Amino acid sequence: MFDPTSPLFPPVLPSRHGMLAVDDLHTIYWEEVGNPQGIPVVFLHGGPGAGLSPQHRRFFDPEKYRVILFDQRGAGKSLPLGECRNNTTDLLIADIERLRAMFGIEQWLVFGGSWGSTLALAYGQAHPERCLGFILRGIFLCTQAEIDWFLHGAQWFHPEVHAEFVAPIPPAERGNLLQAYVDRIMSDDPAIHWPAVRAWSRFEGRRVFLMPQAEDPPSDTLDLGVGRLESHYMANLGFFSEDQLLRNVDRIAHLPAVIVQGRYDVICPPVSAWRLHQAWPGSMLTMVPDAGHGAMEKGISRALVGATEQFKQTRGFA
Numbered sequence: 001m002f003d004p005t006s007p008l009f010p011p012v013l014p015s016r017h018g019m020l021a022v023d024d025l026h027t028i029y030w031e032e033v034g035n036p037q038g039i040p041v042v043f044l045h046g047g048p049g050a051g052l053s054p055q056h057r058r059f060f061d062p063e064k065y066r067v068i069l070f071d072q073r074g075a076g077k078s079l080p081l082g083e084c085r086n087n088t089t090d091l092l093i094a095d096i097e098r099l100r101a102m103f104g105i106e107q108w109l110v111f112g113g114s115w116g117s118t119l120a121l122a123y124g125q126a127h128p129e130r131c132l133g134f135i136l137r138g139i140f141l142c143t144q145a146e147i148d149w150f151l152h153g154a155q156w157f158h159p160e161v162h163a164e165f166v167a168p169i170p171p172a173e174r175g176n177l178l179q180a181y182v183d184r185i186m187s188d189d190p191a192i193h194w195p196a197v198r199a200w201s202r203f204e205g206r207r208v209f210l211m212p213q214a215e216d217p218p219s220d221t222l223d224l225g226v227g228r229l230e231s232h233y234m235a236n237l238g239f240f241s242e243d244q245l246l247r248n249v250d251r252i253a254h255l256p257a258v259i260v261q262g263r264y265d266v267i268c269p270p271v272s273a274w275r276l277h278q279a280w281p282g283s284m285l286t287m288v289p290d291a292g293h294g295a296m297e298k299g300i301s302r303a304l305v306g307a308t309e310q311f312k313q314t315r316g317f318a
Contacts, residue, residue, distance in 0.1 A: 007302035008058035029077035034062040046114030049229030051076025082224040113137035133256035142238030197227025210292035262291035
């Protein structure tokens with residue numbers, strides 16, 4: 001049911017949707033929402049592996065925007081679910097370009113949160129000529145320090161959550177917690193990989209919002225996508241060199257950008273948003289004072305909708 005107090009636009013259905021084979025292994029789900037003559041925008045979901053939600057369509061005025069959304073390789077409705085083979089950042093960038101060409105779009109606004117902000121930066125730096133600007137949330141630069149924080153920083157704020165995450169791993173393996181989980185998550189034995197992906201997904205999910213939320217029941221699609229793809233990408237440092245996304249900001253520094261960050265985000269702490277803003281003098285940083293990581297927290301949603309509303313009027317964020 002539509003919540004009139006929400007900063008989001010009312011629910012909207014796709015005007016078109018379908019599946020696109022991007023190689024011999026992967027087929028990705030896509031959908032188009034809004035005005036076919038509107039400002040083109042590509043929505044990049046988080047995770048990796050979290051997939052789309054109908055809520056994601058609601059950041060954009062459907063009368064003014066043409067929104068292209070898709071489930072990245074191995075996520076959501078894309079097939080095969082949780083597949084890590086042929087799944088790298090460069091291949092995701094190629095998929096975005098394939099979709100852009102398929103829809104006949106010359107340039108588009110790039111919108112991404114969490115891992116979606118990572119992918120947005122990587123895509124923009126690879127294809128700056130295709131970008132109108134960026135709306136980024138919950139910045140994740142995929143550095144070793146951020147990955148270490150994701151795995152171990154929870155113990156400083158959510159010690160009981162961290163203890164539950166570590167508990168299934170024998171003490172002898174806890175020195176490399178990421179590898180211990182990768183070994184289990186990638187197992188061919190369902191009796192091994194399902195408990196591991198459930199634990200991984202729950203570990204993240206319980207820390208997303210500033211205020212505690214009722215936990216959703218386990219979701220095979222979400223848990224397998226997030227567990228496998230997040231651990232896969234973290235184990236490979238996102239297929240980046242250290243601080244690559246900051247070093248290459250000059251490639252997109254001429255484009256308008258707004259960064260929306262929750263002050264109390266314990267998944268992607270504010271220091272990454274600050275570092276990006278410092279490296280990108282023309283960017284605008286909105287620090288939401290009463291929010292964590294979740295895009296659906298009202299302060300963050302309000303800032304994101306404010307950004308899309310400003311862009312449709314001025315094609316910028318100044």
